[in-house]
Structures are given as C-alpha cells and as structure tokens.
Amino acid sequence: MLSFVDLDRPLGFVPGPVVMQLAQIDIGRGRQELFRSQLPALLTELAIRARIASITASSALEGVVVEDQARAAAIIVGKATTLRTRSEQELAGYRAALDYLFAQDWRPLNVGLLLHLHRNLFEQTKVDGGRFKDSDNLVVDRSPDGSVEVRFVPVSAASTENFTVELIDRYKEAITEGRHHPVLLVGLFVLDLLTIHPFADGNGRVVRALTNALLDDAGYTVGRYVSIEQLMAESADGYYAALLTSTRGWHEQTNDPWPWLAYFTGVLAQAYKRFEQRAASDRSTGTKQDRVREYVLEQAPQIFRIADVRVALPGVSDPTIRLSLEQLKNDGRVKPQGRGRSAAWVKVPGSP
Numbered sequence: 646m647l648s649f650v651d652l653d654r655p656l657g658f659v660p661g662p663v664v665m666q667l668a669q670i671d672i673g674r675g676r677q678e679l680f681r682s683q684l685p686a687l688l689t690e691l692a693i694r695a696r697i698a699s700i701t702a703s704s705a706l707e708g709v710v711v712e713d714q715a716r717a718a719a720i721i722v723g724k725a726t727t728l729r730t731r732s733e734q735e736l737a738g739y740r741a742a743l744d745y746l747f748a749q750d751w752r753p754l755n756v757g758l759l760l761h762l763h764r765n766l767f768e769q770t771k772v773d774g775g776r777f778k779d780s781d782n783l784v785v786d787r788s789p790d791g792s793v794e795v796r797f798v799p800v801s802a803a804s805t806e807n808f809t810v811e812l813i814d815r816y817k818e819a820i821t822e823g824r825h826h827p828v829l830l831v832g833l834f835v836l837d838l839l840t841i842h843p844f845a846d847g848n849g850r851v852v853r854a855l856t857n858a859l860l861d862d863a864g865y866t867v868g869r870y871v872s873i874e875q876l877m878a879e880s881a882d883g884y885y886a887a888l889l890t891s892t893r894g895w896h897e898q899t900n901d902p903w904p905w906l907a908y909f910t911g912v913l914a915q916a917y918k919r920f921e922q923r924a925a926s927d928r929s930t931g932t933k934q935d936r937v938r939e940y941v942l943e944q945a946p947q948i949f950r951i952a953d954v955r956v957a958l959p960g961v962s963d964p965t966i967r968l969s970l971e972q973l974k975n976d977g978r979v980k981p982q983g984r985g986r987s988a989a990w991v992k993v994p995g996s997p
Contacts (some may be wrong), residue, residue: 646808646841647898648833649815655833655902656825663903666910667826673917674865680924690959691870691923696747697721698872698956700739703853706878709735734769739850741765746858747869754813754859756806759843762854766847777809778802778845797892799842808841820863827863831856832909836902839888840895853877860913871916871923875956883908922957933961937969941979941992948982950989 648655659667680688700721704710709732711717719725720736728734742765745751751758764775784796800808816834820827835856842848857868867873877884891905922944940957941949954966970990973979982989 646812646815646837647895648837648900648902649812649819650898652819652825652833654898656829659826659829660903660907663829663907663910666907666914667828669914670828670865670910670917673867673914673921677867677870677917677920684924687924687959688870691920694956694959695868695870695872696743698875699743699857699868700736701875702872702878703850703874704732704736704739706853706874706881706884707847707849709739711736728769731770735766737769738766738774739854741768742851742854743857746854747861751858752862754817754862756810756813759809759851759855762851763844763847766850772846774847777805777843780845782842782845784842796889797840797895799840805841805843809838809843812837812841828860828865828910828913829906831859831863832906833902834859835909836888836891836905837895840892865913867913867916867920871920873912873916876912876915876919880908880912919957923959933958933965934969934972937961937966938973941970941973941990945992948989948991 697718701711701717711720711730711732716725716733717736720728720733721740723740725733725737728737742762745762745765760775760777767774779802781801782799784799786794786796812834816830819825819830835852838852838855839848844851853874857873860866860868860873887905887908891900891902894900922940936958937954940954944957945953951963951966951970954970955961955963958966970979974981977993979990979992982991
C-alpha cells in the first residue's frame with residue numbers, strides 16, 4: 646500500500662534498462678495477438694503446458710514438491726482421486742486457485758477475492774484457509790545450523806486488513822488514471838502485497854496466482870501460454886534477492902522498488918521471448934528433428950537440458966529430441982555433461 650501513496654516517488658523516473666524491457670513487452674504483446682487466429686492449436690497446447698508448469702513451479706518455490714512427475718500431472722489434471730500427502734493436497738489447491746482465475750470471471754479485485762484464492766489453496770488440507778493472519782509474522786531465512794535471520798517484518802496482524810483494502814483501492818485508482826505503465830503498477834502491487842504478507846501461510850502462491858490474473862486483465866496475456874511462475878522458479882535466487890532488496894525501508898517509504906521491478910519486467914519480457922520462440926518453431930517448415938537442431942544451435946543457452954528443449958518445442962517427443970542431440974553430438978556440435986537427473990548438454994564453442 647505504501648508504494649502507492651505517492652506514485653511519482655517510486656515511478657517518477659524509470660531506469661533505462663526497464664524502459665527497454667517494457668518496450669520488448671509491449672512489442673511482444675502486439676505480436677502475440679497475431680498468433681491467436683494463425684496458430685490456435687499451438688496456443689491450446691501451450692496453455693495446457695503452462696498450467697502444469699505454473700502449478701508445479703509456484704508450489705516448488707515454497708518447498709511443496711511431488712517428486713513423482715506422473716503423479717503430479719495426474720493431480721493437476723484432476724485424475725488423482727486420493728491425495729496422499731500434504732504436498733499433493735496443496736498442489737491440488739493451487740490448481741483450484743488458477744482454475745478459478747482463468748475459468749471464471751474473478752473480477753472485481755477486492756479483499757474477498759484474495760480470501761477466496763487462499764481458501765482454494767488450502768481447501769484439501771486441514772488448514773483453515775480464507776482468513777487473514779491472526780498473529781504477527783516474520784519472513785526469515787533458516788540456516789542449516791538452525792540459526793534464523795529475519796529478512797523483513799511484514800505489517801502487523803491488526804493492520805493487515807486495512808493495509809490490504811487500501812492497497813487494492815489505490816492500485817485500481819492508479820490503473821484507471823493511466824499515468825503509469827500497467828506492468829509497473831502490477832509489479833508494485835505484488836511487492837506491496839508480499840510485504841504486507843496478509844496470511845500465515847501461502848502468501849507467495851496466492852500473490853503469484855493473482856499476478857497472472859492482473860497482467861491478463863491489463864492486456865498482457867502471455868501468462869496463459871508461458872508459465873511466469875516457472876521463469877521465476879528458474880531464477881529463484883534473483884527472485885528472492887530482488888524482493889529482499891526492494892523491501893528494505895518499505896515501512897518508512899524509503900525503499901527502492903527498482904531491483905524488484907527490473908526483475909519483474911525482465912521475467913515478463915523473457916516470457917514473451919519464449920512465446921515467440923515456440924510460435925516460430927511451430928511455424929517452421931522443417932522436420933521436428935530440424936526444429937530441435939535449430940533451437941539447440943541458435944536459441945538454447947550454452948548449457949541446457951532436455952527439459953529446456955521440451956519446454957521450447959511443445960509437440961516434439963523426447964525420443965525425437967534425444968535422436969537429434971545424438972546427431973549433433975556425432976557432428977561435434979554438442980557434448981553430454983553429467984548423468985541422471987543432473988545430466989545436461991553443452992554446446993561446443995567454435996564447432997562447425
């Protein structure tokens with residue numbers, strides 16, 4: 646809420662790199678619209694994959710993990726009739742929250758919506774969801790030796806509802822006024838709500854689920870087709886570091902929001918880039934092996950995994966990916982690194 650008291654203080658000067666990222670986001674938004682009618686089958690496939698990735702990645706950021714991937718997928722698509730563990734229950738709860746946001750008309754944004762999402766998240770557990778925290782909480786880091794370091798102090802339990810209501814009102818007013826870029830306003834809303842930390846548990850997941858909906862409401866719908874939560878999980882250290890840096894001095898209104906906003910816009914720009922890569926791959930006239938080869942040589946990072954190729958090229962099977970990588974290895978273009986779950990591939994510098 647405090648970031649919205651005087652928006653010209655945090656948003657009056659936008660750093661150059663963020664300006665460039667916003668430009669990339671707006672260009673990506675325009676191009677995405679072109680694919681709606683041209684590639685409907687691809688968008689359907691991407692939406693299915695993004696939903697699964699969002700649920701698993703956002704949950705994993707909070708340590709909620711179902712190790713058996715087939716089992717996790719069954720829970721996410723609603724085929725698991727019995728939920729065996731607390732992690733499985735919370736995975737199903739995050740699915741319910743996303744389903745509510747993307748399958749129903751969730752508007753308007755209000756306190757009731759936040760409480761409903763929190764209730765969704767814990768509806769399969771014994772936790773009494775859908776209530777604000779009733780005692781003060783701290784956000785801490787726990788070291789292996791058992792020591793605890795306070796990262797930041799959220800708003801008190803007694804002030805939580807008032808702060809949350811005012812944040813929502815100020816955010817909606819800022820969106821209506823249109824004086825600042827909507828992506829920055831969404832990012833600032835996320836920062837403030839996480840700093841308020843309105844719930845005893847589940848804050849990160851509720852806020853990340855709502856982030857997708859707010860971006861979608863502002864016209865930035867890429868989160869339907871590329872998992873923003875997965876991109877955050879892939880850069881988890883940067884995610885937490887940016888939040889921590891931007892919360893310092895928040896209560897005194899002396900905090901610097903730009904480390905977080907730079908990270909946030911960077912993730913969104915990356916989501917649009919990933920979307921275009923997948924769309925371009927789908928439109929390729931080459932074989933599926935050609936598409937794997939093109940992605941690996943021209944788009945993949947220096948060190949990559951089969952999972953990266955799978956995400957970038959929906960519809961290409963793992964056997965096809967492995968066959969293409971084997972051919973690239975024989976050509977001296979890539980080489981394997983490690984074994985098992987940590988196995989990766991490395992592009993060979995200077996190869997023909």
